[in-house]
Amino acid sequence: MKKIIITFLLPLCAFTAMSQTKKTTTAAKKVTPVKTAVKAGTQPIFKSNLDSASYALGAKMASGMKQDGLTLLNYDLLVRGFKDAFAGSAFSIPEEKFKQAIGDLFNKVTQQKYAPAIAEGKSFLEKNKTQTGVQTTPSGLQYLVLTKGTGIKPAASDTVLVHYKGTLLNGTEFDSSYKRDQPLSLPLNNVIPGWTEGVQLMSTGSKYKFFIPYNLAYGEGGQGEIPPYSTLVFEIELLKVNGK
Structure with a gap:
């Protein structure tokens, strides 16, 4: 500001x-x-x-x-x-x-x-929530279970080890731990709200696809290659819950 x-x-x-x-x-x-x-x-x-x-x-x-x-x-x-x-x-x-x-x-x-980006994200999420298997939480976060794990679920205060890939709605990839061939360890209380909420839904060994509205992502400011008001798509694989 x-x-x-x-x-x-x-x-x-x-x-x-x-x-x-x-x-x-x-x-x-x-x-x-x-x-x-x-x-x-x-x-x-x-x-x-x-x-x-x-x-x-x-x-x-x-x-x-x-x-x-x-x-x-x-x-x-x-x-x-x-x-x-x-x-x-x-x-x-x-x-x-x-x-x-x-x-x-x-x-x-x-x-x-960025009205066009806001409208595009809203339209996409409205259509996407009707797709088979896609679930929507009260916050507006959408997810699709790709692989269902059997391990423990993390809490917001936990640190987790994940593999992930993030893209814009047009398919442009802005980040990928798979490409680096190195999973990422991170605290769930220090990431975007869509991640904090979404990863807590996953059991260890799961792989989910998340559709995150801009208000649960990087909001009106954007981040790096991510423009303001961007709805994001993440594939996240939960490898391990490291605890607090």
């Missing part, structure tokens, strides 16, 4: 500079101020390096934010917030609410950007 806040705050400087430039240009032309004071195509006047740097900062940072899906801000309040901060004035909303407000905005932007 700190990174998001920094990324968000940097463009504020640029937008402030741009707003001031717009006001200057508008006043010179005696145009009644509106939200977009400078008409499209009107060139701002750069009188110093500060002006040029301010514009460059605004253009570059706004382009990056637009690429991330943020395409609209309330520019009046953006400038007001900057002026209040530089003037040392009291903020209009409690400072402790800044983090939540910015976080909610970027979460909404991310959801809009």
